[in-house]
Amino acid sequence: MAQSNPLMQRTYAGLLGAAAGLVATKLLEVLWRRLSGDEPPRADDPEVSARRAAIWAAASAAGAAVASVLANRFASRSWQRLVSGPVSRRSPRSSTSRP
Numbered sequence: 001m002a003q004s005n006p007l008m009q010r011t012y013a014g015l016l017g018a019a020a021g022l023v024a025t026k027l028l029e030v031l032w033r034r035l036s037g038d039e040p041p042r043a044d045d046p047e048v049s050a051r052r053a054a055i056w057a058a059a060s061a062a063g064a065a066v067a068s069v070l071a072n073r074f075a076s077r078s079w080q081r082l083v084s085g086p087v088s089r090r091s092p093r094s095s096t097s098r099p
Contacts, residue, residue, distance in 0.1 A: 013075035021067055024067035028060055 032040045041048040041056045 015077045017071040019088035020067040024063045028063045
């Protein structure tokens with residue numbers, strides 16, 4: 001099969017990570033709107049309480065971290081499949097037969 005190119009692998013992982021981050025952000029915004037009935041707070045808005053801004057910051061940071069982990073794991077596995085082909089999860093049969 002083709003040889004692995006570290007630059008291509010990092011680019012692939014970066015693109016997947018960016019896409020996952022955008023999707024995670026949009027999902028968190030929708031979830032916030034449904035749960036609170038308001039738009040997600042902006043950190044620079046003086047009308048927003050520090051508590052509410054901190055909760056949003058923590059939620060969005062946690063969402064970004066989870067999205068990053070999942071995207072990196074997916075990118076690593078799918079890159080290996082792209083480079084080396086599908087890997088069988090079955091264990092090879094032994095050559096000896098049982099009576």
